[in-house]
Amino acid sequence: MPAGRFAPSPSGEFHLGNLRTAILAWLFAKHTHRKFLLRIEDLDRVRAGSEAEQIQDLAAIGLDWDEPPVRQSERSELYLDAVDQLRARDLLFECFCTRRDIAEAASAPHTIPGHYPGTCRNLSASERAEKRRERPAALRLRAATDSFQVHDLLHGDYRGEVDDFVVIRNDGVPAYNLAVVVDDAAQRIDQIVRGDDLLSSAPRQAYLAGLLGYPIPQYIHVPLALNPQGQRLAKRDGAVTLRELGTEHALQLIFDSLGLPASLPRALEVFDPTALPREPWTIHA
Ligand code: GLU
Numbered sequence: 001m002p003a004g005r006f007a008p009s010p011s012g013e014f015h016l017g018n019l020r021t022a023i024l025a026w027l028f029a030k031h032t033h034r035k036f037l038l039r040i041e042d043l044d045r046v047r048a049g050s051e052a053e054q055i056q057d058l059a060a061i062g063l064d065w066d067e068p069p070v071r072q073s074e075r076s077e078l079y080l081d082a083v084d085q086l087r088a089r090d091l092l093f094e095c096f097c098t099r100r101d102i103a104e105a106a107s108a109p110h111t112i113p114g115h116y117p118g119t120c121r122n123l124s125a126s127e128r129a130e131k132r133r134e135r136p137a138a139l140r141l142r143a144a145t146d147s148f149q150v151h152d153l154l155h156g157d158y159r160g161e162v163d164d165f166v167v168i169r170n171d172g173v174p175a176y177n178l179a180v181v182v183d184d185a186a187q188r189i190d191q192i193v194r195g196d197d198l199l200s201s202a203p204r205q206a207y208l209a210g211l212l213g214y215p216i217p218q219y220i221h222v223p224l225a226l227n228p229q230g231q232r233l234a235k236r237d238g239a240v241t242l243r244e245l246g247t248e249h250a251l252q253l254i255f256d257s258l259g260l261p262a263s264l265p266r267a268l269e270v271f272d273p274t275a276l277p278r279e280p281w282t283i284h285a
Contacts, residue, residue: 001034001035001188002034002035002188002189002190002191003029003034003035003036003037003066003187003188003189003190003191004025004026004028004029004032004034004035004036004037004189004191004192004193005025005029005036005037005038005039005184005187005189005191005192005193006021006022006025006026006036006037006038006039006058006063006193007038007039007040007041007180007183007194008022008040008041008054009041009042009044009045009046010040010041010042010045010046010047010050010051010054011045011046011047011050012047012050012235013050013053013054013057013235013241013243014054014057014058014241014242015225015233015234015235015237015240015241016225016233016240016241016245016250016253016254016283017195017224017225017232017233017240017281017283019057019058019061019242019250019254020222020225020254020257020258020281021193021194021195021222022058022061022063023061023063023254023255023258023264023267024193024220024222024258024276025193025194026063026264027264027267027268027271028191028193028220028273029191029193030268031268031271031273032191034190034191035066035067036063036064036065036066037065037066037067037069037070037187037189038055038058038065038069038070039069039070039071039072039183039187040054040069040070040071040072041072041176041179041180042071042072042073043072043073043173043174043176043179044173044176051071055069057242060242060247061242061247061250061251061264062251062263062264063264070183070187072174072179072183075179075182075183075186076174078182078183078186079174079178079179079182080174082178082181082182082212083139083167083168083174083178085212086141086167086211086212087139090142091141091142091211092139092140092141092142092167093120093121093123093139093140093142093164094120094123094128094131094132094137094138094139094140095116095119095120095137095138095139095140095164095166095170096120096128096131096132096134096135096137096138096170097119097120098135101119102116102117102119105117105119112146112161112163114161114163115146115161115163116140116163116164116165118164120137120140121140121142121164135170136170136171136172137170138166138168138169138170139166139167139168140164140165140166140167141164141165141166141167141208141211142164143162143163143164143165143207145162145207146161146162146163147159147160147161147162147203148160148162148203148204148206148207149203150202150203150206150216150219151218151219152199152202152219152220152221153218153219153220153273154196154220154221154222154276154278155196155199155221158199158202158203159203160199160200160202160203160204161200161203161204162203162204162207163204165177165204167208176201177201177204177205177208178208180205181205181208181209181212181214182212184209184214184217185209185212185214185215189217190215190217190218191217191218191220192217192218192219192220193220193221193222194220194221194222195221195222195223195224196221196222196223196224197224197232198221199219199221202219202221206219220273222276223277223278223279223280223281224280224281225280225281225282225283226280226281226282226283227282227283227285228282228283228284230282233283237283237285238285239285240283240285251263253283255267257277257281258276258277259275259277
């Protein structure tokens with residue numbers, strides 16, 4: 001059975017914006033008769049206690065999931081299998097650049113801002129051996145394009161940047177883009193609902209999925225919650241967590257912002273993706 005998912009990083013307590021995205025992911029999955037899965041993206045940015053707290057919050061707002069949650073930290077083999085596949089096809093290269101090297105090289109004329117400038121792409125074997133003595137290498141994908149188009153249910157066709165992005169960091173940890181793509185395919189997730197701050201990652205992920213022979217999922221990037229200054233909502237923006245607002249009040253605010261009745265089962269009955277707000281949700285806490 002196909003599935004949708006919510007894939008939080010356990011980096012802190014959820015705020016209204018995160019909870020709203022989780023509710024939307026659940027509504028989209030159920031509305032389209034998919035399973036709903038929960039995946040804990042704990043390869044980095046982990047804060048102790050946060051996973052349990054997040055799971056508790058999701059249960060408190062009434063969400064349920066159809067399989068036990070999985071943790072990325074327990075799935076290294078899957079990511080390394082994918083890396084082996086890419087390596088066997090000569091699609092990876094070692095990169096020894098620091099962030100600073102990249103920023104400096106990328107500021108040269110004729111480079112695309114934020115784009116990996118290709119510094120280590122064509123190092124010779126002896127250059128690599130030399131550099132390995134100084135720093136451990138990250139592994140980057142040898143991308144054969146600099147952009148890729150995806151389709152998003154809310155944003156339509158979206159073409160975005162693809163560069164030689166990192167698949168294994170230089171501390172040996174699989175990078176976010178690799179882990180997400182491998183997990184979504186392994187879990188048969190074919191519908192991705194998440195905040196639209198990640199829309200610009202979708203082309204890289206879809207391109208990688210294609211290289212690995214995986215189907216490309218349906219993308220639904222939903223508007224973020226903002227503070228009154230127009231910045232992404234953060235916990236410091238006031239009373240924005242379940243604990244601060246109380247579950248009932250928080251749910252009322254979220255469902256009101258979506259134009260839906262304030263109960264999950266009733267919201268599901270009337271859920272209409274075409275009627276969703278397309279603008280960010282500004283919260284005056
Ligand atoms: N773990 C990511 C985050 O919490 C989301 C990844 C995704 O949905 O693809 O920002």
